[in-house]
Amino acid sequence: MDPNNLVEMLSQTVERYPDKEALMWKQNGSYTSMTYQGFWDHIKNTAFGLASIGVKPDDKVAILANSNPKWAISDFAIASLGAVSVPIYPTLPSNQVSYVLDNGDCTVAIVENDEQLQKVKDGETETQHTVVMDDANVTLGNKVSSFDALEEKGARKPLENWEDRWKEIPEDQLMTIIHTSGTTGPPKGVMLSHENFLSNMKAIQFWLIELKAEDVHLSYLPVSHVFERMAGHYMPLFAGTTIAYAESIDTIQENMQEVKPTIMTSVPRLFEKVYAKVVEQIESGSPVKQKIFRWALGVGEQRYDYYMNTPVQELLLNNQMPKKLQRNLALADRLVYQKIKERLGGRMRGMVTGGGTLNPEIAKFFWSLDIPILEGYGLTETSPVVTTNPMSRAKVGTTGKPIPNVKVRIASDGEVLVKGPNVMQGYYKNKEATDKDIVDGWFHTGDIGALDEEGYLKIVDRKKRILVLSTGKNVAPAPIESVINESRYIEFAAVIGDGRKYVTALVTPDMENLVPWAKDQGIQTESREELCARDDVQKLLKDEVARLTETAADYETPKKVVVIGEEWTVEGGELTPKLSLRMKNIEEKYSKSIEEAYGDASISAKEVAAEAQ
Known part of the structure; x- marks a missing residue:
């Protein structure tokens, strides 16, 4: 029978595979797991606990945490009450966290740890209650409680007719509000229903990779992003697949050897x-x-x-x-x-x-x-x-x-x-x-x-990213950036040139590969700024851009390369949480370097004229 909502979808999987591993995560140096029945029991008690602090249908509950079992438990617990989850990327600074809490009308926030709790406290938007997953070094009180204590409280105070309540949730019930990355303006809250997700899952189940109960999915992207939430969580849970959480993007190689995944989603x-x-x-x-x-x-x-x-x-x-x-x-x-x-x-x-x-x-x-x-x-x-x-x-x-x-x-x-x-x-x-x-x-x-x-x-x-050069040529920057990113020495590339005579590339170095190269060249420093300022490093990166774009049309080929000494991060404002470029921020931040590049007379009139052909 087709489920009416995502909670019912999961309950059907629990009935089929109660003793199968649902979630795996690293704890004390090794992976541990939770069965589908155990997962369901945690969801139920957490839902009871949330109800005990006043969460009711249509209330908005924020989740501010890295991907972990308690994120998934929170997601389904909130949905089972007919409430609405509002995920927030854990890498966002406090002012952006405050914006989402305010725009999403969040009355309760579930946060990962003290660091995320402080972001909620520092903001102008005050929640009625905050629940902390890892309560180490956290001062608990009337408005701040630990996740484990909330769940224990729920186990002691069952909610009457909980199962009947979630079974009655209709397909068109608002399930979540996910805010856009805000690359071109203030983030907008996207309203997605149970039906939105269920229709997507039904359509791709046998169209993409047919998921099986014996599959193991390695999850490293943030669940706060819609791609990982649907393809990396709802889909595997629909099929009875095991989800294994990677510790971080830096440990993926190690985690792959430990859990031996069969499927994976990635950017x-x-x-x-x-x-x-x-x-x-x-x-x-x-x-x-x-x-x-x-x-x-x-x-x-x-x-x-x-x-x-x-x-x-x-x-x-x-x-x-x-x-x-x-x-x-x-x-x-x-x-x-x-x-x-x-x-x-x-096993991939x-x-x-x-x-x-x-x-x-x-x-x-x-x-x-x-x-x-x-x-x-x-x-x-x-x-x-x-x-x-x-x-x-x-x-x-x-x-x-x-x-x-x-x-x-x-x-x-x-x-x-x-x-x-x-x-x-x-x-x-x-x-x-x-x-x-x-x-x-x-x-x-x-x-x-x-x-x-x-x-x-x-x-x-x-x-909005199509560049229109002053010569009249149109340039799509994304394919050029993708080609430049093939270089082992380049972490990110940003191509600019709107309204200009030619295209310029801003690049940041991949220090993991640049430092060993520098040592081979007899360069002792590992300082990012010092390396990027060196003529030989500048030449290396510029030669890489030239090599990788040599088959592009002349007007698409960057005539200048600006090497950026700083690391681009989400916190710094250059990247979105899914690692896309925030071009407005980048162009504003490096406007002086950009103007210097375009003011350099070393680009000959002949080269510029050739672009207009």
Whole structure:
């Protein structure tokens, strides 16, 4: 029976797999776990505890924490009461936390620790009650209680008819308010219902990677982001999959070896870093090893091309590759593929990426190594999935086809429009923005894209990010940034040039790889600022940009490269919590360096004239 709401969805999974591991997390140096029945019991008692402090239907409850079991418990406990969760990225500073609490009308906040508690206290918005997951060094009182104490209180004070209450929650009940990253203005609260998520889950369950109860999903993205919340939590919990929390992005490699995941969701930046690391290791190997690797990569490309170029009907009737290709694949798997898969835990059967544009060359690289990366497209406002590449017919360089219950069309100006049961209810307390973005049921995404002859969607860039040069040429910066990010020595690249004669790239160094390079060159310092100021380091990074963009059109190629000595972070305002660039902040912060770059007369009139051709 199809569930009416997400709480009922989870209850059905608990009935099927009560003794199976639901959640795993690192504790005291090793992974521990919680069964689906144990997970449900924690949800129930936490719901009772929240009710005891006054949480009732339609109340807004903030969750300010890194991903952990208590985040998931809180999410479902809040929903079971008919209340509304308001997730907040734990990396946000106190002034932005205060904005979300105020805009979301939050009366209660569930926070991770004392650090997050202080953000709530420092803000202008005062909550009626705050619950702290880790209460070490926290002063508890009438308005501040520990999560464990709240749950224990709930166990002693059961809520009458709790099960009847959540069973009666309708599909169109508001489930959560997720605030946008606010790259172009104040964050907007996206209202998503139970139906929004359920419709998305039903559409992609057999379209993407068919999740199984025996799967293990490694979760490292913040659950406060809609992509991880739906694809990395609701979907696995719907299928009875085990969710294992990574300790942090820095420990992913170690955590993969410990939990041996079979599936994973990620943003493109992780794949860019893994790609750069693998290429570096291959290039530093012997000529024989390099030759074997390139051969194996070529064999993998042949397999990918075979599946893409063979008619679907023929694949279904006779799923047999040419015998020579089969033999070569078996040998390549033994010599190369398995060794790289072992770095991912040895059991990875598929990874899903979203939240940004993945470089097609990197995607094909992983496919050729028999590590499928399925790219999709979506937004917070669409719960989030709009399109995705099916496992059986993934087309590298695209974000896939619209999922079965969603319609996509391209407006006359190239903007992607979306219609379906996954589209949000609107922006909280912002009818003007809602009416602007949803017209006749079609959500205007703000992204420029195109559908190919087979119906696969390709995203070019954000509409507001398209650069219009003074020469009249239009440049989409995202693909150029993605290519530059392939460099092992570059952490982030930001391409600018709107209203200018030519394109300039701002880059920050990847210190993990730059410091060893510097030592090999006899440079002793590990200081970021000192390294970035050196002429030889500047030349290295500028040469990397030139190398990686040499096949781009002349007017798309950065004529100047500005090396930024500072690290770009969420806290510093250069990045959003999903590691996208906050271009307005970046251009304002480095306006002097940008003006100096464009004021330099070293770009010849001949070069600028060539761009206008």
